[in-house]
Amino acid sequence: INNAGQVVGTASRHAFVYSNNTITDLVTLGANQALDINDTGQVAGESFTTNAHYVFLYSNGTMTDLGNLGGTYSQAQGTNDIGQVVGPSGTIDDNGAQIFRAFLYSNGSMTDLGTLGEPNSIPFDINDAGQAVGYADVVSITQPYHAFLYTNGTVTDVGTLGKTISEARGINSTGQVVRWSYNDGDGAYNAFVYRHGSLSNLNNLLDGSGKGWTLEEAIAVTDNGQMVGLGVNPLGLQEAFLLTPIPGLLMLLVWRARMVAKGFSFLRWLVCGGGGGHRDRLRRRNGHSVPA
DSSP: OOOTOOEEETTTTTTEEEETTTTEESSSSSEEEEEEETOOOOOEEEEEOOOEEEEEEEEETTTEEESSSSSSBBBBOEEOOOOOOOEEEEEEEEOOOEEEEEEEEEEEEEEEEEEEEEEEEEEEEOTTTEEEEEEEESSOOOOOOEEEEETTTEEEEEEEEEEEEEEEEEEEETOEEEEEEEEETTEEEEEEEEEEEEEOOOOOOOOBGGGGGGEEEEEEEEETEEEEEEEEEETTTTEEEEEEETTTTEEEEEEOOHHHHHHHHHHHHHSSSSSSHHHHEEEEEEHSSSSO
């Protein structure tokens, strides 16, 4: 959804835009799905056939195939208000195998954003400054991939919270980055925020309202620093949370009661790609079968 209240989604393999009580079917390149919309009403998504997936940008009634980096797969993950698009694209390595690389589409051209030293990289979000975040393979046996921040041609390793792997999912206009760091040894997730070159565990930034909580993942961050995500409450149950900044700390607000019962599964579906949750996606990613 954008700030104008326009909503994008997919119904029966048809991408759509909902605006002013009207649903518009975007199918012009075959079966497709809409994945993001910016404040100018441009829609980024994916068209697919039996053997290939291609990223598209829908703007002013016209759907444009943005192509790929040389493989048979490309998908939009995010778009900003100047029409730049990020996502993963398949490309062919020196051995003839398809790998996934983060791309930036800007001004009619698709650019490979690079990696952290190993073959694969997957982006998830982009801000209006053209900064992109995601995860990329690293040169390590014990740490398969790390969160990254792309800025002006440079891919920066965000690192981990002393754990095995990390992933970045959201970035705001000030360059704050959020998601999680995971330890494969004990199966523990911790939500993080990356600011001004420093990675912090969000659990260490809470005031008293967060007592007994474990924040597992932060999914998105607004320009004023509010964050939404998933965590484990003092009763050991997983719930959605909202963090609101206060001077020097973060205050925890929680969607409770019937709001959680009605909204929680929807939030997990959007964020985790279905009922399997992030742990199932983690197993798929380690095998690099498809981008999560």
